[in-house]
Amino acid sequence: MSIEELIDDFLTPYSEEEQFYKNYHLARQSPETFQQFLSQIDASVSSRFYIPEINSNVHKLFEETHIFSSLKNNILIEKHQRYTPPFRHAHDFFEMIYVWRGTGENTVEDNLVQMRNGDICILSPAIFHTLGVFDDSILINILIKKSTFNETFFPLLSNDNLLSVFFTKVLYTKQADNYVIFHTEGDLIVRELLSYLIRESLLTIHDSYSDLLRENLLTTVFGYLLRGHARDAELSGKRHTQTAHMANVLQFLQDHYKTATLETTARHFGYTASYLSRQIKAATGSSFSKFLGELRFKKACMLLSGSMLPIQEISEMAGFGSTEHFYRTFKRMSGETPASYRMRHHQ
Incomplete structure (x- = not known):
C-alpha cells in the first residue's frame, strides 16, 4: 500500500464530530427537520461541539x-x-x-x-x-x-x-x-x-x-x-518593491546581529544612516537600536533554552558586550533573570 493510500484510509472515515456535523448540515435543509434535530441533541453533545443555535x-x-x-x-x-x-x-x-x-x-x-x-x-x-x-x-x-x-x-x-x-x-x-x-x-x-x-x-x-x-x-x-x-x-494586497528591499535589510541584521550598527548597515546597502533609520521605523515600528536589541534578546533566549553554555558566553554570542549589560537588558525585556528563564524553558 502506498503512502497516499495509507493517508487516504486514515483521513477518509468520518469521525464522531464529522458525522454529527454532517447530520446537522443535512437537517438544516428543512426547517421542521432542523428543529426536531436540535431538540434531540443531548447536553453532553452540545457541551463538546459548536452548535450556533445552542452555544454561540x-x-x-x-x-x-x-x-x-x-x-x-x-x-x-x-x-x-x-x-x-x-x-x-x-x-x-x-x-x-x-x-x-x-x-x-x-x-x-x-x-x-x-x-x-x-x-x-x-x-x-x-x-x-x-x-x-x-x-x-x-x-x-x-x-x-x-x-x-x-x-x-x-x-x-x-x-x-x-x-x-x-x-x-x-x-x-x-x-x-x-x-x-x-x-x-x-x-x-x-x-x-x-x-x-x-x-x-x-x-x-x-x-x-x-x-x-x-x-x-x-x-x-x-x-x-x-x-x-x-x-x-x-x-493578497499589493507587493511593494520597498518591502522586498527591506526583507534583504532585515535578513542582513539577522545574520550580523552581533556586530551590526546603523552606520555599517546603511553603508552595506548604499543608504544614508538617517534614511535607513526612517525606513526601519516605518516598516517595523521600532528604531534601529530597539529592533537590533530584540534580535539579540531572541538569540539569547534560544541559547538559554537550547544549550547549557555559561551565561557569560551567551552574552557574548548574542552581541550584548558585557555580562552586566546583558543581565540588565534581559531583566528589563523579560521580567526575569537569564538563569530563571533557563530554568523554566530549558529543553
Missing part, C-alpha cells in the same frame, strides 16, 4: 499557548473537520491549509478564496477567516508557531522572493498581507513531501526525531513551492 460562544482568537501543547512543538498538523459550521476566527500563529482532496471555501476577511485540489494557502497571524467543507473533501491544517518561525525557517527565505517578502512583512513590519496561495495540483514532489509530513504527524508515534523531521520536511516544501510555483502564486 466560540473562541474567536486562538493563541499559541492554548494550541501548542509543548514549547518544543513548532508545527502541528490536523484534518479540518468536515461539515463544521464556519465561524469567523483568527490566531496568533501561521496557518497553512492544504487541499488533500476536493475543494474548500476559505473566506479571508471579506475575500472568498475558492480552494481546489492541491492548493496551499498560508494565512498570516491575526487575520480573521472562515473555512467551509461540505462534502467528502479533505483539507489539512498545518499550524506553525510565529514565535519560533524565525529560527526554524528564515534561513531558507533570505533572498528576494515571494515567501521572503510575505513572511518578513508579517514578522517585522506593519504591512502584512493576509495570505498567499500556491496552486500545486499535479506536482508529484510537493504531494509526496506533504504526504510524508502528514504521515509523520498523524500516523507515526512521536519520538525524539519527530519535530526535526517535520521542520525539515516543511522547509523542503517551501523550497519546492518557491522553485515551481512562485510565479503563479496569488498574494
Whole structure:
C-alpha cells in the first residue's frame, strides 16, 4: 500500500464530530427537520461541539499557548473537520491549509478564496477567516508557531522572493498581507513531501526525531513551492518593491546581529544612516537600536533554552558586550533573570 493510500484510509472515515456535523448540515435543509434535530441533541453533545443555535460562544482568537501543547512543538498538523459550521476566527500563529482532496471555501476577511485540489494557502497571524467543507473533501491544517518561525525557517527565505517578502512583512513590519496561495495540483514532489509530513504527524508515534523531521520536511516544501510555483502564486494586497528591499535589510541584521550598527548597515546597502533609520521605523515600528536589541534578546533566549553554555558566553554570542549589560537588558525585556528563564524553558 502506498503512502497516499495509507493517508487516504486514515483521513477518509468520518469521525464522531464529522458525522454529527454532517447530520446537522443535512437537517438544516428543512426547517421542521432542523428543529426536531436540535431538540434531540443531548447536553453532553452540545457541551463538546459548536452548535450556533445552542452555544454561540466560540473562541474567536486562538493563541499559541492554548494550541501548542509543548514549547518544543513548532508545527502541528490536523484534518479540518468536515461539515463544521464556519465561524469567523483568527490566531496568533501561521496557518497553512492544504487541499488533500476536493475543494474548500476559505473566506479571508471579506475575500472568498475558492480552494481546489492541491492548493496551499498560508494565512498570516491575526487575520480573521472562515473555512467551509461540505462534502467528502479533505483539507489539512498545518499550524506553525510565529514565535519560533524565525529560527526554524528564515534561513531558507533570505533572498528576494515571494515567501521572503510575505513572511518578513508579517514578522517585522506593519504591512502584512493576509495570505498567499500556491496552486500545486499535479506536482508529484510537493504531494509526496506533504504526504510524508502528514504521515509523520498523524500516523507515526512521536519520538525524539519527530519535530526535526517535520521542520525539515516543511522547509523542503517551501523550497519546492518557491522553485515551481512562485510565479503563479496569488498574494493578497499589493507587493511593494520597498518591502522586498527591506526583507534583504532585515535578513542582513539577522545574520550580523552581533556586530551590526546603523552606520555599517546603511553603508552595506548604499543608504544614508538617517534614511535607513526612517525606513526601519516605518516598516517595523521600532528604531534601529530597539529592533537590533530584540534580535539579540531572541538569540539569547534560544541559547538559554537550547544549550547549557555559561551565561557569560551567551552574552557574548548574542552581541550584548558585557555580562552586566546583558543581565540588565534581559531583566528589563523579560521580567526575569537569564538563569530563571533557563530554568523554566530549558529543553
